[in-house]
Amino acid sequence: MSLRGRVRAFFAIALCSITAAAPQMALSADADYPNKPIRLIIPFGAGGITDVAGRLIGQYLGEALSQQIIVENRPGAGGSIAAQTLVSAKPDGYTLLLGTVGTQVVNKMLYRKLSYDPAVMTPVSLVSNSPYVLAINGIEGVEDLQGLAAYAKQHPGKLNFGSAGNGSSPHLGMELFKLSTQTDIVHIPFKSGAEAVNAAVGGQVNIVIDALPVIKPQAQAQRLKMLAIAAQTRSPAAPDLKTSTEQGLPKFQIGSWNALVAPPDTPTAYIDVLNKALAQAMARPELLSRLAEMGIQPLPTGVAAYQQHIASESEKWGQVIQAAGTQLD
Numbered sequence: 001m002s003l004r005g006r007v008r009a010f011f012a013i014a015l016c017s018i019t020a021a022a023p024q025m026a027l028s029a030d031a032d033y034p035n036k037p038i039r040l041i042i043p044f045g046a047g048g049i050t051d052v053a054g055r056l057i058g059q060y061l062g063e064a065l066s067q068q069i070i071v072e073n074r075p076g077a078g079g080s081i082a083a084q085t086l087v088s089a090k091p092d093g094y095t096l097l098l099g100t101v102g103t104q105v106v107n108k109m110l111y112r113k114l115s116y117d118p119a120v121m122t123p124v125s126l127v128s129n130s131p132y133v134l135a136i137n138g139i140e141g142v143e144d145l146q147g148l149a150a151y152a153k154q155h156p157g158k159l160n161f162g163s164a165g166n167g168s169s170p171h172l173g174m175e176l177f178k179l180s181t182q183t184d185i186v187h188i189p190f191k192s193g194a195e196a197v198n199a200a201v202g203g204q205v206n207i208v209i210d211a212l213p214v215i216k217p218q219a220q221a222q223r224l225k226m227l228a229i230a231a232q233t234r235s236p237a238a239p240d241l242k243t244s245t246e247q248g249l250p251k252f253q254i255g256s257w258n259a260l261v262a263p264p265d266t267p268t269a270y271i272d273v274l275n276k277a278l279a280q281a282m283a284r285p286e287l288l289s290r291l292a293e294m295g296i297q298p299l300p301t302g303v304a305a306y307q308q309h310i311a312s313e314s315e316k317w318g319q320v321i322q323a324a325g326t327q328l329d
Contacts (some may be wrong), residue, residue, distance in 0.1 A: 034094065035067075039095045086116075105317055109318060110321065124303070129299055159186070179320055213237075230252050278301050
């Protein structure tokens with residue numbers, strides 16, 4: 001081989017070595033992840049059950065990561081504003097979204113034009129679920145879900161329910177109840193869940209569903225009557241309240257569940273770090289105790305559990321939305 005050929009071969013081998021080593025060099029440079037605070041975007045305003053769960057779990061996740069979790073509330077458009085913020089963020093492991101059934105599942109079914117695609121997000125893990133409670137006011141003689149269904153069938157179109165607006169979780173939850181019981185109950189949308197609950201307390205609507213911490217104080221004050229928790233198992237925060245499954249409606253399950261997701265193309269190495277820390281946080285007895293006090297259930301961690309949950313929820317709510325004919329644009 002000529003001298004010129006040997007020189008070319010040398011530089012070719014050197015270039016290949018540098019290229020092959022580049023990913024390892026990058027990984028080594030980020031081996032101390034995380035080394036600064038992480039932003040956690042919450043798609044609703046402060047004070048709601050999603051915000052409460054996110055801040056509490058974020059605190060313990062931050063301790064496991066030895067970094068601060070900075071919560072940023074970005075409400076609006078059913079969570080779409082927060083979701084769009086996430087998909088536009090750098091995939092560096094320092095921006096996360098506390099996803100909901102809205103951001104991850106139903107928005108793509110409700111909106112013809114959505115500003116983001118949940119499928120491009122990088123899943124981290126499921127986090128928690130706050131089962132909803134169905135409560136009534138002003139319906140004499142009804143003590144359980146079967147009694148409510150029977151009353152509604154005897155008085156089609158006479159009962160109504162309040163929700164946080166068209167396409168909200170409480171709205172779709174009651175559409176699921178209607179589908180499960182083949183009943184005709186009128187939807188009255190409000191601007192927020194708080195307004196819907198207040199309307200039920202004031203007698204403007206007959207039925208409302210929301211998270212246990214929202215409904216329970218009104219029931220204790222005898223302003224609302226709780227009929228069931230829409231879940232498979234009873235809540236430690238209300239052990240005497242029967243589940244929808246116990247009352248013969250196993251398909252009527254609805255809650256405010258949350259999951260951690262990252263921007264598109266976030267490296268697997270960062271996801272693994274986050275999952276390990278989340279599993280450690282969710283194993284803390286003090287966190288589990290505080291969640292149980294509020295009626296919030298921990299969910300299985302890991303990417304696989306998230307993907308299975310999304311598939312199940314997509315099938316379930318797709319059927320409900322199709323039956324209800326709900327469309328937001």
